Amino acid sequence: MPKNQLESHKIQAWSLINRKYLGKGVRVKRFRRPTRSQIRNRVLLAILMARDMKLSRFAEELDVSSRSVSAWVYEGRIPSKNNLENACRLLGYPPHVLFNEALLRQSPIVCQPKPSRFMKRSHSSSPSSNIILTGLCMVYDFSVTDVSNWIGIHPGTFRKWLHYSHLPTAAMQEKAEVFFRIPRNILFADCEFHSSSHN
Numbered sequence: 484m485p486k487n488q489l490e491s492h493k494i495q496a497w498s499l500i501n502r503k504y505l506g507k508g509v510r511v512k513r514f515r516r517p518t519r520s521q522i523r524n525r526v527l528l529a530i531l532m533a534r535d536m537k538l539s540r541f542a543e544e545l546d547v548s549s550r551s552v553s554a555w556v557y558e559g560r561i562p563s564k565n566n567l568e569n570a571c572r573l574l575g576y577p578p579h580v581l582f583n584e585a586l587l588r589q590s591p592i593v594c595q596p597k598p599s600r601f602m603k604r605s606h607s608s609s610p611s612s613n614i615i616l617t618g619l620c621m622v623y624d625f626s627v628t629d630v631s632n633w634i635g636i637h638p639g640t641f642r643k644w645l646h647y648s649h650l651p652t653a654a655m656q657e658k659a660e661v662f663f664r665i666p667r668n669i670l671f672a673d674c675e676f677h678s679s680s681h682n
Contacts, residue, residue, distance in 0.1 A: 523559030523587050524623065526669060529618025530574055530581075531556075545569050559587035580615075580672045586665065599629040613673045614649035619663055620645075633660045648673040 513584040554560040569607040656667040
């Protein structure tokens, strides 16, 4: 068979294959299992995880679809004004903490020196005052001891941050900010809210 006819035959064959299979549409799962780098709104997911609230339940509480909530968490979408106000009211955080636009534009991968594992038993036995910081450890599956060592502080000090709404010094806040790559005013928002509620 001449070369030109051979090429033409190949093109026709691929055309038939495309029409047969691709013409029917490609089946894609509606929800993919996200990797850590695909979580755009890490703060929102951290709060939900620390409070043991599934995305589906959060959606029910707000009377929105699970797909909408998934888009807020994994795609960094910002809800409509009404849904935004309801979400903030339900979780008890202002919009600049829950849906920080500057933070949503990036999706940094937090680099850990070695594998780590968050101990859920310690979380259940010691309720956390810093929901956001605790939730971030859960999102990334970091143990408290490992994070303490990586940041360069004593594990007991880090536990005070988590359990007693202890606001660290500016230098310590900076260390946590650099590690988690989240602004300190968001990372320690729970400490600020806790102290203002007691004044």
